[in-house]
Amino acid sequence: MTPRIDECKVVGLPQVLRDDQGNLTALEGGSEQLGFDPARVFFLYDIPGGAARGGHAHHRCEQLIVCVMGAFRVAVDDGDYRRIVTLDRAYYGLYVPPLIWTELHDFSSGAVCLVVASQPYDEDDYIRDYDTFASVADRRLMRTA
Numbered sequence: 777m778t779p780r781i782d783e784c785k786v787v788g789l790p791q792v793l794r795d796d797q798g799n800l801t802a803l804e805g806g807s808e809q810l811g812f813d814p815a816r817v818f819f820l821y822d823i824p825g826g827a828a829r830g831g832h833a834h835h836r837c838e839q840l841i842v843c844v845m846g847a848f849r850v851a852v853d854d855g856d857y858r859r860i861v862t863l864d865r866a867y868y869g870l871y872v873p874p875l876i877w878t879e880l881h882d883f884s885s886g887a888v889c890l891v892v893a894s895q896p897y898d899e900d901d902y903i904r905d906y907d908t909f910a911s912v913a914d915r916r917l918m919r920t921a
Contacts, residue, residue, distance in 0.1 A: 780854035780913075783873045784861070789842070791867050801867050803840075803892060811871065812838045812894040819844075820880070820889040828881040829889070833903040834874050835912075838894040841880070842869040846887030853877040855913030863889075877909050 789809065793800035805813040820829055830850075841850055847864035854876055861870050869892075872878055880889065895901060903909045 780873075781852055781857040781859055781876065783871075784852045784859065784876060785871050786861060786863075786868050787840070787871055789867045789869055799867070810840055810892065814892045814894065815896045816893040818891050818893070820891070821887070823883040823887065825883075825885070827883065828879055830879045831904070833877045833909045833912075834895075834901050835903065836874050836895055837898075837901050838874060839872045839878075840869040840892040841872060841878075842866065842890040842892070844888045844890045846884035848883040848887050848889060849881055851877075851879040851881065853879075855910050875909075875913060877903075877906060 787809070789801045789803065791799055792802050803809055803814070823829065841863065843863035844866045847862065850861045850863060850870055850872075852859050852861065852870075852872060863870060883889075903912060
């Protein structure tokens with residue numbers, strides 16, 4: 777069985793306009809860019825040095841995580857495998873499917889993170905305890921085996 781973490785992929789985002797006046801990248805719902813229709817967009821910024829964000833998984837929500845300024849690292853974990861991805865370009869995003877534990881850390885000064893989510897905010901969709909997540913991930917593997 778292929779590790780579920782392999783579904784987390786860095787995807788290139790289109791640079792629609794590139795000239796000496798700057799660059800423009802656009803994301804459109806319903807397109808192959810995202811693979812899902814966005815229902816929520818939010819930003820993380822002014823993150824203090826040494827702070828981490830995330831530390832949870834989602835039951836249903838898919839996400840695209842983009843570093844629009846600066847740099848940071850994203851740890852993705854499927855319960856069996858863990859991988860670290862560095863995001864430092866506005867024209868790349870990290871696709872994260874449901875049931876992947878995600879942690880963001882090592883934010884550079886002035887870093888801005890954009891998250892495009894497939895679901896509106898729903899506290900019941902969050903798994904905030906790693907042991908609970910691991911248990912849910914194990915049950916998912918048993919159902920697909």
